[in-house]
Amino acid sequence: MLSILVVEDDKGIQANLNILFKAEGYKVISAYNGLGALKKLESELPDLIISDIMMPYVDGIELYKKIKEEYKLQQTPFIFLTAKSDSVSIRQGLGLGADDYITKPFENEDVLQAIKVRLEKKKMFIDQIENLKQNLNKYVPHELRTPLVSILGFSEMMINDIDELDK
Numbered sequence: 529m530l531s532i533l534v535v536e537d538d539k540g541i542q543a544n545l546n547i548l549f550k551a552e553g554y555k556v557i558s559a560y561n562g563l564g565a566l567k568k569l570e571s572e573l574p575d576l577i578i579s580d581i582m583m584p585y586v587d588g589i590e591l592y593k594k595i596k597e598e599y600k601l602q603q604t605p606f607i608f609l610t611a612k613s614d615s616v617s618i619r620q621g622l623g624l625g626a627d628d629y630i631t632k633p634f635e636n637e638d639v640l641q642a643i644k645v646r647l648e649k650k651k652m653f654i655d656q657i658e659n660l661k662q663n664l665n666k667y668v669p670h671e672l673r674t675p676l677v678s679i680l681g682f683s684e685m686m687i688n689d690i691d692e693l694d695k
Contacts, residue, residue, distance in 0.1 A: 530647060531555040531572070535565040535579035535591065536609070541632075545578070545609075548636055549643075562586025566594060573600060576646055578639070581610040581621070592624055603653065605646035609634065 532554045536542040539560070546556045557572055559565035563585040565577070577595065581588035588608055595601045605627045610617070613631040621629045627649075628642045 529553065529555045530575040531557055532643065533557045533559065533565060533568060533572075533574035533577045533579075535559045535562060535577065535583070535588065537561055537580060537583040541580075545639075548640070552640060554643075562588060562591035562594075565591055569595070569598075569601065574604065575650065576605045576607070576643060578607045578609050578643070581608055581612050581617070589621070589624065592626060596625065603650065605650055607639075607642055607646065609639065 530553075532549050534542060534545050534549070534556055536545060536558075537560050542558060542560065546558060549556045557568055557574055559568050561583040562579070565579065566586065579588040579591055586594070588610065592606055592608075595604065595606065606625075607628040607630060608621045608626050609630045609632065610621075611632045612618075612621075618629050618631075627646050630639060630642060
Protein backbone atom coordinates (compact mmCIF):
# COMPACT_ATOMS: atom_id res chain seq x y z
CA MET A 529 0.00 0.00 0.00
CA LEU A 530 1.42 3.37 -1.00
CA SER A 531 1.66 6.00 1.73
CA ILE A 532 1.20 9.76 1.70
CA LEU A 533 2.43 12.17 4.36
CA VAL A 534 -0.11 15.00 4.67
CA VAL A 535 1.27 18.10 6.39
CA GLU A 536 -1.56 20.58 7.02
CA ASP A 537 -2.26 22.83 10.01
CA ASP A 538 -5.96 23.31 9.20
CA LYS A 539 -7.66 20.38 10.96
CA GLY A 540 -10.67 20.45 8.61
CA ILE A 541 -8.57 20.27 5.46
CA GLN A 542 -6.33 17.65 7.10
CA ALA A 543 -9.38 15.49 7.92
CA ASN A 544 -10.83 15.86 4.41
CA LEU A 545 -7.53 14.92 2.77
CA ASN A 546 -7.16 11.93 5.07
CA ILE A 547 -10.64 10.68 4.13
CA LEU A 548 -10.04 11.31 0.43
CA PHE A 549 -6.69 9.51 0.34
CA LYS A 550 -7.86 6.56 2.45
CA ALA A 551 -10.85 6.15 0.13
CA GLU A 552 -8.38 5.94 -2.77
CA GLY A 553 -6.46 3.16 -1.02
CA TYR A 554 -3.49 5.11 0.31
CA LYS A 555 -2.05 4.80 3.78
CA VAL A 556 -2.14 8.30 5.31
CA ILE A 557 0.44 9.70 7.70
CA SER A 558 -0.62 13.02 9.23
CA ALA A 559 1.26 15.96 10.69
CA TYR A 560 -0.07 19.41 11.61
CA ASN A 561 3.15 21.31 10.91
CA GLY A 562 6.64 20.87 9.50
CA LEU A 563 8.15 20.02 12.87
CA GLY A 564 5.66 17.19 13.36
CA ALA A 565 6.35 15.99 9.82
CA LEU A 566 10.10 15.82 10.48
CA LYS A 567 9.45 13.71 13.57
CA LYS A 568 7.20 11.35 11.59
CA LEU A 569 9.87 11.03 8.89
CA GLU A 570 12.32 9.67 11.45
CA SER A 571 10.28 6.46 11.67
CA GLU A 572 8.27 6.32 8.42
CA LEU A 573 9.23 6.91 4.80
CA PRO A 574 6.18 7.90 2.73
CA ASP A 575 5.91 7.41 -1.01
CA LEU A 576 4.76 11.04 -1.45
CA ILE A 577 4.55 14.20 0.67
CA ILE A 578 1.87 16.84 0.31
CA SER A 579 2.34 19.95 2.42
CA ASP A 580 0.89 23.34 3.17
CA ILE A 581 3.34 26.26 3.15
CA MET A 582 2.05 28.57 5.87
CA MET A 583 2.34 26.59 9.12
CA PRO A 584 3.68 27.26 12.61
CA TYR A 585 7.15 26.18 13.81
CA VAL A 586 8.54 24.87 10.51
CA ASP A 587 6.79 26.12 7.38
CA GLY A 588 6.41 24.13 4.15
CA ILE A 589 9.35 25.78 2.40
CA GLU A 590 11.72 24.97 5.26
CA LEU A 591 10.27 21.46 5.49
CA TYR A 592 10.93 20.93 1.78
CA LYS A 593 14.55 22.09 2.13
CA LYS A 594 15.18 19.81 5.11
CA ILE A 595 13.61 16.83 3.35
CA LYS A 596 15.73 17.28 0.24
CA GLU A 597 18.87 17.30 2.42
CA GLU A 598 18.07 13.73 3.50
CA TYR A 599 19.50 11.17 1.07
CA LYS A 600 16.74 8.63 1.71
CA LEU A 601 14.03 11.22 0.93
CA GLN A 602 15.55 13.02 -2.06
CA GLN A 603 13.51 11.10 -4.62
CA THR A 604 10.25 11.36 -2.67
CA PRO A 605 7.71 13.39 -4.67
CA PHE A 606 6.71 16.60 -2.88
CA ILE A 607 3.58 18.64 -3.61
CA PHE A 608 2.74 22.02 -2.13
CA LEU A 609 -0.97 22.52 -1.33
CA THR A 610 -1.39 26.09 -0.18
CA ALA A 611 -3.45 29.26 -0.15
CA LYS A 612 -0.44 31.22 -1.45
CA SER A 613 -1.67 31.64 -5.00
CA ASP A 614 0.33 34.62 -6.27
CA SER A 615 2.71 33.96 -9.14
CA VAL A 616 5.81 34.83 -7.08
CA SER A 617 4.95 32.16 -4.48
CA ILE A 618 4.18 29.59 -7.16
CA ARG A 619 7.49 30.28 -8.93
CA GLN A 620 9.31 30.07 -5.60
CA GLY A 621 7.77 26.70 -4.73
CA LEU A 622 8.39 25.19 -8.13
CA GLY A 623 11.80 26.86 -8.33
CA LEU A 624 12.88 24.97 -5.21
CA GLY A 625 12.16 21.76 -7.06
CA ALA A 626 8.73 20.79 -5.76
CA ASP A 627 6.96 18.35 -8.05
CA ASP A 628 3.70 20.31 -8.07
CA TYR A 629 2.04 23.38 -6.58
CA ILE A 630 -1.71 23.28 -5.98
CA THR A 631 -3.58 26.29 -4.65
CA LYS A 632 -6.50 26.35 -2.24
CA PRO A 633 -9.37 26.07 -2.74
CA PHE A 634 -8.72 22.94 -4.75
CA GLU A 635 -10.67 20.23 -6.50
CA ASN A 636 -10.23 16.72 -5.12
CA GLU A 637 -9.73 15.37 -8.63
CA ASP A 638 -6.85 17.81 -9.25
CA VAL A 639 -5.07 16.64 -6.11
CA LEU A 640 -5.67 12.97 -6.89
CA GLN A 641 -4.44 13.42 -10.47
CA ALA A 642 -1.28 15.21 -9.30
CA ILE A 643 -0.59 12.40 -6.83
CA LYS A 644 -1.22 9.69 -9.44
CA VAL A 645 1.13 11.32 -11.96
CA ARG A 646 3.93 11.81 -9.39
CA LEU A 647 3.68 8.25 -8.09
CA GLU A 648 3.72 6.85 -11.63
CA LYS A 649 6.79 8.95 -12.40
CA LYS A 650 8.48 7.68 -9.23
CA LYS A 651 7.63 4.07 -10.18
CA MET A 652 9.13 4.57 -13.64
CA PHE A 653 12.30 5.95 -12.05
CA ILE A 654 12.54 2.99 -9.65
CA ASP A 655 11.94 0.56 -12.53
CA GLN A 656 14.76 2.20 -14.53
CA ILE A 657 17.12 1.91 -11.55
CA GLU A 658 16.21 -1.78 -11.11
CA ASN A 659 16.75 -2.41 -14.82
CA LEU A 660 20.15 -0.74 -14.64
CA LYS A 661 21.11 -2.83 -11.60
CA GLN A 662 20.07 -6.03 -13.37
CA ASN A 663 22.07 -5.09 -16.47
CA LEU A 664 25.12 -4.29 -14.38
CA ASN A 665 24.83 -7.60 -12.53
CA LYS A 666 24.40 -9.44 -15.82
CA TYR A 667 27.05 -7.82 -18.03
CA VAL A 668 29.79 -6.50 -15.76
CA PRO A 669 30.93 -9.91 -14.48
CA HIS A 670 31.14 -11.13 -18.10
CA GLU A 671 33.18 -8.10 -19.15
CA LEU A 672 35.52 -8.61 -16.20
CA ARG A 673 36.02 -12.29 -17.03
CA THR A 674 36.74 -11.72 -20.74
CA PRO A 675 40.35 -10.45 -20.29
CA LEU A 676 41.01 -13.26 -17.81
CA VAL A 677 40.20 -15.90 -20.45
CA SER A 678 43.16 -14.78 -22.54
CA ILE A 679 45.47 -14.58 -19.54
CA LEU A 680 44.46 -18.03 -18.32
CA GLY A 681 44.77 -19.50 -21.82
CA PHE A 682 48.29 -18.14 -22.31
CA SER A 683 49.26 -19.24 -18.80
CA GLU A 684 48.04 -22.77 -19.48
CA MET A 685 49.87 -22.82 -22.81
CA MET A 686 53.09 -21.70 -21.13
CA ILE A 687 52.77 -24.35 -18.41
CA ASN A 688 52.09 -27.13 -20.94
CA ASP A 689 54.84 -26.04 -23.33
CA ILE A 690 57.44 -24.82 -20.81
CA ASP A 691 60.10 -27.24 -22.03
CA GLU A 692 59.71 -26.14 -25.66
CA LEU A 693 59.75 -22.37 -25.06
CA ASP A 694 62.84 -20.18 -25.44
CA LYS A 695 64.07 -18.51 -22.32
